[in-house]
Amino acid sequence: MADVAVVVTVNGQRRSAVVEPRLTLADFLRERCQLTGTHLGCEHGACGACTVLLDGQAVRGCLVFAVQADGASVTTVEGIAGPDGALSTVQQAFREHHGLQCGFCTPGFVTSVTAFLRDNPSPTDQEIRDGLSGNLCRCTGYQGILAAVRAAAATINQETR
């Protein structure tokens, strides 16, 4: 199959490249854009480590081809903090509540939770658990992550009040 030219806006920056049709969005971000914060934990859409926001929707970077993102806007974990480097509410909550240990799954949690709380800023505990169920963590037992999401939701609600 012939290579394909794509243009993707990544974290607000326009990136153009000529790619093999089989190149995944995750590999495009990691290898072509040198954005290695998007991690590959399973490459079959189960672990969620490669989650990025594609036109705002949380998707698995390993299950989307770069050519499918042509013309779209992508936010990776590198694009979540403020322009001055200040951690977002979600990132800050993860830090304050020991929501990460090895940090490999963390970018996927940060992006997933960012989208989740945007769509549902006042989740119940069960909704939080369901919202996190597509992301696997092997270090924390999810204890700090659950606490971080509850805290981030509380902060967001306080800010918008």
Place this chain on the structure above:
Amino acid sequence: MTAVGAGAARYAGTRVQRVEDARLLTGAGTFVDDVTRPGMLHACFVRSPHPRARIGSVDASAALALPGVHAVFTADDLNGDVVEAWYTGTGNTVPDTPRPPLAAGEARFAGDIVALVVAGSRYLAEDAAELVDVDYEPLPAVPDYASARTAEALVHEAYAGNLAGELAGAPAETIADAYDGAAHVVSETIWEQAQGAVPMETRGLVAEWSRGSRELTVWAGTQAPHEVRMFAARLLGLPEHSVRVITRDVGGGFGQKVVPLREDICVLLAARRLGGAVKWIEDRRENLQSAGTARHEHGEARLAFDDAGTLLAASLDHVQDVGAYPTPWPVMTGAATGMIFPGPYRVAKGTFRHASVFSNTPGRIAYRGPWAFETLAREVTLDIAARRMAIDPAELRRRNLLRRDEMPYSSPTGMPYDHMDPLETLERALAILDYDAFRAEQAAARGQGRYLGIGISCYAEPTTPAFGVYATEGATIRIEPSGKVNVYLAGGSAGNSLETTAVQLAADALGASLADVHTIQGDTAVTPFGAGTGGSRSGSMIAGAVAVTAGELRAKLTRLAAHKLEASEADIELARSRAAVKGDPDAGVSFAELADIAYFQPYALPPGMPPGLEASARYAAAGIGLWACATHVCTCEVDVTTGKVTLLRYVVGEDCGHMINPAVVEGQIAGGVVQGIGGALLEELAYDADGNPVATTFMDYLLPTATEVPLIEYAHVETAPGPGPGGYKGVGEGGAIGAPPAVVNAVADALAPFGVTITRLPLSPAAIASLIDASLIDHGREQETGGSQ
């Protein structure tokens, strides 16, 4: 840390936020797959589709014809390059089991590595791997270790009866009297299923050979960078100083990344052959298929009691599956399982037998508490015994658990217990749970047809081994010319917060402000030797290394400050990165000013004091290790129609001595507990009857998710601090040791009305439903026959 005293600011013991987090939360970490090198090539393995097969010809011509393919290596090409291949922790004097780089002559499990393809990209390397034509002649396999001793086929020709090795304690006859005279003898064979460590980051490395300088640089996802260096130097016959290993962020290890495995060996050999950089990043299918198995074992636990439930004897007859290529030598850990089996109990007699048995499956590797089966076998059998003797399981443990005032205590298998408080962990955990209230709730629920249960599990754990490669840990601490502090340590952090730990401890030991302290770990070119993460050793060993090194530096700072401030050394206090005179807070000098003198004004130093502000020292642990212990208490509800288990509460009473950082301690416990919950309920590296793996994706190998885990509650027992630095003991592995039997016992307790006895893991819904069905059928039969029991 008595020797070096403490500054006014105390960080140890507090929930200091992690210094690792800022980079990891923003995608700025450096995991091994994030490393790229000029001209770097990518590796992919050709793996056997057969559990056992003779390897005939390997035709790589089509693969090599693919543009971008650089090499295809077979055993004939690479295996002869090995100079020495042994692990420092095991040594080269044990009867180690075979571990060829690429499978030579015979493939010994489905997934065994037969050839290595190196190409310009991983995509290309995978294409080429599919084009390598291997002529396999399938052979009868030994898929099941439990029947391997009598199998006709042999996994390794040189090992008759597929026996990798065995070890035993005192002969069973020598303690037979304890059983003969006992009021109750309870004997059960407990079976645990194969599980994987499954770090979220798979294995991987980048190995780069420089032909000009004859130097090897390895970027490794490892728990032990210095072990990788020593191993690689021996493997390639290089002087140790010609090998540099660099490790920054590691996405979990849990034992899987503690020593180089066969794929790592192949990539190291291939890099030298190719004279450049070669990257291999395992995919998840490979990880589940080939990165090693753990926990696959069974054992007959035999417990004897008097009529008051006093434990008289405890013995274990243990057999473990070591697969085809166990790494490292598995017999020693197997024997440890038997030696620790008597657990944290007052018991006079005990012994064990252990056998390590080969099968045509990947190979046993270390996984968080590699001997943990002893706790599963003992605690599950204890609960079975409690039911049979009609003694409450909490009360049975209360009668037999060791107390702090009984230390030191020698277990019947010769384990020298000391500095631990097992009974206190039980009492604290039961108090948090409110055991009596739960029993009342359980009785009420049963009245409504709901099945609630509670499970308890206690263990004693040898942490921080203090022998051989683990005996010492070094640190270098530099106060840089600006007054900022750098702490150099071997590292090997794989999520266990070793950077934060080092910064906390060093700030306290020097009297520096936390923000002024930084740490550099994981680069063998600049860090002192250390054995890395393993054996729950890092906390205590880093504390020791930092204490002895900072002590030297503190003495220098004090002497320099006394000279500068014209005060007595005895009156100098170090705090908040300043040296001040006691009782005169205005008379002080900052570390920055002292560093300026030490580096740039040698003439202003006290007479005879050497310039500079750095120290290197090495801590040697005393004794053989540090004993930690814990009690886990879990409650659950079982849906007796579907077999679904819902965990309700989970309490851990943990005695790991004093805590450097309670958040880190709790994180370690929680992670281990949830791995243990996975092992009890969900995870199974399953094989079909022929030895083909059937759990090679996360749709088949089920890790716990956020929807399954209970809130974990903690009781930190600090009544028996360790004898080492700070009173710290190990905490990395215990959660995974205590959890499986707590969960099993909770389920068994919930199902007690059905009279089921649980002896096999995992407790999948199907397994539970069939246990209930079988019990109902048995019960029906009993009724038909008039209930002869």
